[in-house]
Amino acid sequence: MTNLTQKQLDSHWMAYTGNRQFKQDPRIITKASGAYYTDDKGRKIFDGLSGLWTCGLGHNVAEINEAVAEQIKTLDYSPAFQFGHEKSFQLSEKITEFLPTELNRVFFTGSGSESVDTALKVARAYWRKKGMGTKTKFIGRAKGYHGAGISGFSVGGIPANRTLYGQGLDSYHLPHTQVPGTEFTNGMAKQGAERADDLLNLITMHDASNIAAVIVEPMSGSAGVIVPPQGYLERLREICDQHNILLIFDEVITGFGRMGGDCGAIEFGVTPDVMTMAKQITNGAIPLGAVAFKQEIYDTFMEHGGPEYMLELPHGYTYSAHPVACAAGLASLEKIRSENLIARVKEMSGYFGDAVHSLRSSSTLITDIRNYGFAAGITLAAPDGEPAKRPFQVAMDMWEKGFYVRFGGDTIQLAPPFITESEEIDRLIDALSDSFHKLA
Numbered sequence: 001m002t003n004l005t006q007k008q009l010d011s012h013w014m015a016y017t018g019n020r021q022f023k024q025d026p027r028i029i030t031k032a033s034g035a036y037y038t039d040d041k042g043r044k045i046f047d048g049l050s051g052l053w054t055c056g057l058g059h060n061v062a063e064i065n066e067a068v069a070e071q072i073k074t075l076d077y078s079p080a081f082q083f084g085h086e087k088s089f090q091l092s093e094k095i096t097e098f099l100p101t102e103l104n105r106v107f108f109t110g111s112g113s114e115s116v117d118t119a120l121k122v123a124r125a126y127w128r129k130k131g132m133g134t135k136t137k138f139i140g141r142a143k144g145y146h147g148a149g150i151s152g153f154s155v156g157g158i159p160a161n162r163t164l165y166g167q168g169l170d171s172y173h174l175p176h177t178q179v180p181g182t183e184f185t186n187g188m189a190k191q192g193a194e195r196a197d198d199l200l201n202l203i204t205m206h207d208a209s210n211i212a213a214v215i216v217e218p219m220s221g222s223a224g225v226i227v228p229p230q231g232y233l234e235r236l237r238e239i240c241d242q243h244n245i246l247l248i249f250d251e252v253i254t255g256f257g258r259m260g261g262d263c264g265a266i267e268f269g270v271t272p273d274v275m276t277m278a279k280q281i282t283n284g285a286i287p288l289g290a291v292a293f294k295q296e297i298y299d300t301f302m303e304h305g306g307p308e309y310m311l312e313l314p315h316g317y318t319y320s321a322h323p324v325a326c327a328a329g330l331a332s333l334e335k336i337r338s339e340n341l342i343a344r345v346k347e348m349s350g351y352f353g354d355a356v357h358s359l360r361s362s363s364t365l366i367t368d369i370r371n372y373g374f375a376a377g378i379t380l381a382a383p384d385g386e387p388a389k390r391p392f393q394v395a396m397d398m399w400e401k402g403f404y405v406r407f408g409g410d411t412i413q414l415a416p417p418f419i420t421e422s423e424e425i426d427r428l429i430d431a432l433s434d435s436f437h438k439l440a
């Protein structure tokens with residue numbers, strides 16, 4: 001049991017948490033190793049979402065721990081502006097090994113939200129540098145999640161994350177790709193690519209001369225794993241090319257293996273102009289985000305940078321390329337490669353997908369199941385008009401049984417660590433089946 005006092009519990013306003021409910025019945029995690037947490041009651045809990053889509057390698061990874069310890073003893077911090085340290089250059093090169101070759105210039109941030117902010121700011125500034133300063137509007141997508149910043153919620157499309165916050169950036173939204181008739185598709189649906197054509201309507205409405213960029217997650221994660229329909233991303237790419245609009249892939253979840261490919265762009269075969277990343281870079285051990293750009297974007301800033309002592313891009317964060325985070329990133333990405341973990345995800349994703357779809361019969365309230373790689377989303381109906389209630393009940397029941405799964409909106413989300421064994425998938429699915437049965 002936790003020794004925390006009520007005063008301590010009350011003093012922390014927790015992120016994206018039902019604080020009142022949590023503080024009555026705190027779920028306190030004390031340790032983690034491999035695919036498991038330990039809670040304050042000493043129970044072992046399977047990590048069904050790899051932290052927050054962060055810890056594909058599992059927890060307490062010796063190589064990352066050692067790299068962090070070594071780095072903090074050697075160089076704990078160095079100024080992010082005007083001075084450098086070797087690890088950031090090594091890591092940027094390493095990151096590009098996981099991306100399409102055209103994305104070869106990497107900017108560091110401290111989180112996914114900062115990466116999105118960076119991508120959007122650079123998109124506007126890029127057009128201005130090219131003499132097209134009217135290109136300032138952004139196009140996001142319904143159900144998209146792009147972080148908690150003002151820019152992220154503006155282009156994001158999850159209503160609950162938007163309604164409280166008033167005016168954001170000048171942004172418009174494509175429809176999501178959950179097309180009726182594609183429910184319970186294992187992998188990419190055949191229908192739905194036509195939803196990319198809505199971009200043409202937005203271009204007609206606002207004119208390409210006013211639009212800086214389109215930003216989408218190749219696979220929407222936080223909205224409950226919405227997999228791109230076949231041909232959809234290709235069509236977005238085509239329209240952006242035809243109308244001189246930058247295409248940004250937000251790969252904060254899909255980067256570095258979750259899809260069974262090096263990143264979503266490679267797995268789905270479509271190259272954006274800009275890619276945002278975070279989470280899995282350091283395996284969640286230390287906060288770090290990154291944004292990769294096509295070289296032409298970088299070169300545009302260099303060519304229009306003024307005298308060489310001047311900044312080409314007045315933008316950055318105190319913790320951009322933090323040396324300890326870079327050390328963690330290098331160790332994490334090296335381990336993903338040396339253990340061949342992305343191939344493992346690909347190999348086991350069929351097993352995982354079939355297992356997840358076997359849940360369909362466990363409750364009449366399940367209206368959809370979607371999956372790709374090591375990610376799955378299960379939608380639950382809300383006959384009483386309270387869509388978030390049943391996912392919460394399922395997640396709490398799972399926690400009681402020793403499983404952590406994410407509940408968000410009307411969905412349950414699964415993203416097991418890349419190291420998960422098939423028996424662990426079986427146990428997770430059995431436990432979920434039991435929890436769903438209790439709902440019916």
Ligand SMILES: Cc1ncc(COP(=O)(O)O)c(C=O)c1O
Nearest residue numbers: 111112113145146147250252253
């Ligand atoms: C696609 C995507 N973009 C951005 C973010 C924001 O990342 P962070 O929470 O590190 O700011 C997230 C977080 O879940 C995400 O899934």
